[in-house]
Amino acid sequence: MNLRALLLKTALLFAVANLLLAAGDPLPALGRLSLYNALFPGRPRLPFGETPDRAYNFSLYQLEAMFAAHEISAPKPADEYRVVLIGDSSVWGTLLRPEDTLAGRINAAALTAADGKRIRAYNLGYPTMSLMKDLLMLDLAAQHQPDMIVWLTTLESFPANKQLASPIVQNNLEPVRRLIEQHRLSFDSNDSAFVVPTFWDRTLIGRRRALADVFRLQLYGVMWAATGIDQDYPATYELRANDLEADDSFHDLKPPHLAESDLAFDMLDAGAAIADGIPILFVNEPIFAADGANSDLRYNFFYPRWAYDDYRALWSERAARNGWRALDLWNLVAPAEFTNSAVHLSAAGEALLAERVGEEILQVASGR
Amino acid sequence: MSLLHILIFAAIALAHGALLKGRGRNWLMLIASVLALYWLQPSTPIRHLDFWLSTASLALTIIVWAATRSQTPNLKLPTPNPNHPTTEPPNHRTTQPPNHPTTPRQRPVAIAEREPPNHPTTLLIIVSLILLIALNRTLAFCCLTPTRPPGVLQVTIALALIAAIAFLVSHFRPNPLILIAVILFLFIALKTDSLAHALSAALRALNGQDASQASPLDIRWLGFSYLAFRLIHVLRERASGKLPDLSLQEFVIYTVFFPAITAGPIDRVERFVKDLRAPFVLSQSSVAEGGWRILWGVFKKFALADTLALVALNEVNAAQVRSAFWMWALLYAYAFRLYFDFSGYTDIALGLARLLGVTLPDNFDRPYLSQNLTAFWNGWHITLAQWFRAHYFNPLTRALRSRQWPPALIIAFTQLSTMILIGLWHGVTWNFVAWGVWHGIGLFIHNRWADSTKPRAALLDNRPLLKRAAAIGGALLTFHFVALGWAWFALPEIGLSLKVLRVLFGR
Numbered sequence: 001m002n003l004r005a006l007l008l009k010t011a012l013l014f015a016v017a018n019l020l021l022a023a024g025d026p027l028p029a030l031g032r033l034s035l036y037n038a039l040f041p042g043r044p045r046l047p048f049g050e051t052p053d054r055a056y057n058f059s060l061y062q063l064e065a066m067f068a069a070h071e072i073s074a075p076k077p078a079d080e081y082r083v084v085l086i087g088d089s090s091v092w093g094t095l096l097r098p099e100d101t102l103a104g105r106i107n108a109a110a111l112t113a114a115d116g117k118r119i120r121a122y123n124l125g126y127p128t129m130s131l132m133k134d135l136l137m138l139d140l141a142a143q144h145q146p147d148m149i150v151w152l153t154t155l156e157s158f159p160a161n162k163q164l165a166s167p168i169v170q171n172n173l174e175p176v177r178r179l180i181e182q183h184r185l186s187f188d189s190n191d192s193a194f195v196v197p198t199f200w201d202r203t204l205i206g207r208r209r210a211l212a213d214v215f216r217l218q219l220y221g222v223m224w225a226a227t228g229i230d231q232d233y234p235a236t237y238e239l240r241a242n243d244l245e246a247d248d249s250f251h252d253l254k255p256p257h258l259a260e261s262d263l264a265f266d267m268l269d270a271g272a273a274i275a276d277g278i279p280i281l282f283v284n285e286p287i288f289a290a291d292g293a294n295s296d297l298r299y300n301f302f303y304p305r306w307a308y309d310d311y312r313a314l315w316s317e318r319a320a321r322n323g324w325r326a327l328d329l330w331n332l333v334a335p336a337e338f339t340n341s342a343v344h345l346s347a348a349g350e351a352l353l354a355e356r357v358g359e360e361i362l363q364v365a366s367g368r
Numbered sequence: 369m370s371l372l373h374i375l376i377f378a379a380i381a382l383a384h385g386a387l388l389k390g391r392g393r394n395w396l397m398l399i400a401s402v403l404a405l406y407w408l409q410p411s412t413p414i415r416h417l418d419f420w421l422s423t424a425s426l427a428l429t430i431i432v433w434a435a436t437r438s439q440t441p442n443l444k445l446p447t448p449n450p451n452h453p454t455t456e457p458p459n460h461r462t463t464q465p466p467n468h469p470t471t472p473r474q475r476p477v478a479i480a481e482r483e484p485p486n487h488p489t490t491l492l493i494i495v496s497l498i499l500l501i502a503l504n505r506t507l508a509f510c511c512l513t514p515t516r517p518p519g520v521l522q523v524t525i526a527l528a529l530i531a532a533i534a535f536l537v538s539h540f541r542p543n544p545l546i547l548i549a550v551i552l553f554l555f556i557a558l559k560t561d562s563l564a565h566a567l568s569a570a571l572r573a574l575n576g577q578d579a580s581q582a583s584p585l586d587i588r589w590l591g592f593s594y595l596a597f598r599l600i601h602v603l604r605e606r607a608s609g610k611l612p613d614l615s616l617q618e619f620v621i622y623t624v625f626f627p628a629i630t631a632g633p634i635d636r637v638e639r640f641v642k643d644l645r646a647p648f649v650l651s652q653s654s655v656a657e658g659g660w661r662i663l664w665g666v667f668k669k670f671a672l673a674d675t676l677a678l679v680a681l682n683e684v685n686a687a688q689v690r691s692a693f694w695m696w697a698l699l700y701a702y703a704f705r706l707y708f709d710f711s712g713y714t715d716i717a718l719g720l721a722r723l724l725g726v727t728l729p730d731n732f733d734r735p736y737l738s739q740n741l742t743a744f745w746n747g748w749h750i751t752l753a754q755w756f757r758a759h760y761f762n763p764l765t766r767a768l769r770s771r772q773w774p775p776a777l778i779i780a781f782t783q784l785s786t787m788i789l790i791g792l793w794h795g796v797t798w799n800f801v802a803w804g805v806w807h808g809i810g811l812f813i814h815n816r817w818a819d820s821t822k823p824r825a826a827l828l829d830n831r832p833l834l835k836r837a838a839a840i841g842g843a844l845l846t847f848h849f850v851a852l853g854w855a856w857f858a859l860p861e862i863g864l865s866l867k868v869l870r871v872l873f874g875r
Contacts, residue, residue, distance in 0.1 A: 006656075054684070220678065222679040
């Protein structure tokens with residue numbers, strides 16, 4: 001064996017592999033190749049997590065791989081009325097087992113539409129607060145034959161500075177840019193928040209992390225299938241704050257009033273446009289109302305009272321103006337049913353929410 | 369050993385071979401091994417302990433060398449005979465007539481055959497390197513220790529103490545058994561959770577640290593198991609008069625040889641030193657063979673083993689798995705993860721050593737394709753099994769034969785106790801005892817089965833298809849016996865292992 005020739009050929013092959021990868025982007029195609037819904041059951045919520053060794057789940061930015069791992073990518077049964085739930089961590093179900101999330105509770109109710117179809121809810125919530133992120137998920141969800149969309153939002157997802165702050169938005173420049181252009185959203189698709197890959201980022205070396213993530217997601221399918229665990233459940237956690245700071249600011253906004261232009265309502269318009277005839281239900285999700293220090297100024301850690309009250313008024317007004325089906329459930333759940341955040345519900349809280357949302361879904365599914 | 373360590377070690381070996389054409393190789397290996405001892409040592413929460421553990425490895429090495437070095441002229445190395453190794457594979461060992469000596473005695477011959485002793489230079493280099501590393505505390509020029517080393521004065525006092533002990537040992541020549549007992553005591557203390565915990569608490573108290581925070585995991589002594597095995601091997605060889613005369617330089621390289629310090633293999637000193645004394649020029653074939661072995665090892669360890677680790681059976685997921693199918697999947701993943709991890713490290717060690725002209729013995733020979741359990745133990749962690757055969761199994765067998773024990777009882781007792789000891793080598797816990805018992809009983813049953821079916825086994829020679837089927841069946845059965853044994857090995861509690869076994873069989 002000629003060592004020099006061997007080393008030269010190896011280096012050449014490596015260089016060619018890098019150039020080929022830089023020239024094209026095989027990640028979306030690779031991401032769609034999935035063992036989920038075949039060898040492993042599909043995941044009931046999108047991959048997310050920071051402790052993969054305990055959660056058998058982790059955060060990645062490859063949307064095709066994320067959706068391919070989700071149970072929504074399984075073929076749609078003929079007798080299914082498919083409802084997709086879009087939202088933040090409260091929909092995804094932080095601290096909750098899949099069966100205790102909003103989708104899990106709706107499915108447990110075994111609702112049936114008037115035409116006999118089984119109502120099946122799919123959890124497409126993702127734990128960051130940004131309507132742009134929700135829109136991105138909704139756009140992908142629309143490709144999976146939904147019969148109805150339920151979009152749960154809260155004020156924290158509306159400020160302009162939150163829209164591009166989500167890492168999954170920042171690392172998916174192309175689909176986000178397409179949404180911005182298609183729906184003429186008030187964001188710069190060349191915003192510095194976006195991760196724009198250089199030539200080197202597109203090579204095999206530059207993409208090693210993304211490639212490894214796609215592969216790791218398949219591997220964790222073994223653990224998901226074996227254990228049914230997709231989240232790290234700590235034995236104890238810190239409860240949402242009840243005593244609050246004496247601060248009435250909300251992001252860079254000051255009292256006394258919010259203007260409609262302060263919030264990204266155009267995202268909701270874009271969502272309605274993407275739904276394109278598919279019934280969509282907008283839900284203002286429940287929040288924790290504190291009764292501790294400074295609760296006269298603020299509802300909770302996130303919201304000063306003036307901002308939240310204005311938001312609710314603007315949200316309802318927008319929904320009425322556009323003829324949207326909307327549910328304002330901000331005070332549906334008792335304070336005791338909030339866990340580690342002012343928007344995270346306990347299993348009992350989710351059950352209450354599922355009952356109310358389920359009624360609305362049933363009405364839509366039955367053509368009322 | 370991380371990828372960076374491997375890359376740097378390989379670069380040093382290649383640069384040495386290319387630039388110095390093999391000159392000064394042993395000095396390079398000495399310096400690299402001493403530095404690697406500190407560099408590879410993991411950090412510990414006990415202040416300066418990482419530095420002291422590496423220094424203790426060198427201290428033990430020097431003290432044992434002082435106790436075993438020849439006071440007569442140099443001894444010629446016995447010529448290794450490939451057809452007559454010092455130990456026999458298990459499938460031979462139990463079929464010998466009762467009075468047949470299981471280990472041939474070899475007599476060293478007194479003859480000066482190598483370079484003049486270089487002990488003072490070696491000692492000077494070692495002391496200088498330790499002081500240099502200690503100086504890093506104030507100079508901070510590099511990164512050789514995971515935490516800040518102790519003060520130079522403390523280190524100098526410690527070195528003086530070590531020198532005094534080595535001098536006394538050299539002068540009074542204590543019985544090698546005393547030194548073996550000291551090493552075994554240290555070994556047991558480190559491998560027993562309660563003792564390691566007490567040791568940690570004592571060291572913390574000594575350091576003015578909170579003793580209530582003590583944990584058995586505090587004392588992570590890099591390569592101590594392998595160091596202990598090599599030192600005990602040398603002490604036993606000295607006691608039996610088979611040890612060749614070794615310079616301090618050769619002795620230190622043998623015991624803390626940097627490619628093999630973290631995961632073996634455990635070479636025999638006679639064979640190892642033969643490579644050290646042979647002239648070495650880095651050839652293209654050495655680079656190709658060594659490089660390929662390193663690459664293959666890196667692939668096995670960092671691609672296969674580390675990937676399988678994500679889905680391998682462990683303490684946490686053992687209690688979470690919901691079905692027999694997936695429990696088997698996790699058990700298989702553990703079995704292959706363990707193999708690729710360990711054999712990968714061995715390949716890396718063999719490859720690095722090859723670049724330096726040392727041919728370390730292989731540790732694995734397709735163990736999961738073995739057709740019976742005895743063959744498995746001839747292919748799994750080979751050098752450890754050989755060590756136990758040479759220093760425990762064979763002497764014990766001879767002793768029991770001389771006491772006229774019935775052969776079947778000798779086989780049962782020696783195999784069971786050997787495997788329990790191998791289990792305990794991994795840690796003093798009931799699970800490792802259970803793993804040892806599992807294999808000990810397995811080996812005994814196979815031995816009896818092989819004995820009773822020997823006449824019928826010969827008939828298979830005329831029926832190749834049936835023979836092939838028996839071979840495949842044997843390999844599958846052996847693999848599954850070994851894999852089920854990992855349920856004891858991988859988990860910390862007997863109850864958890866039993867639970868896993870119950871789930872595996874659908875209960």
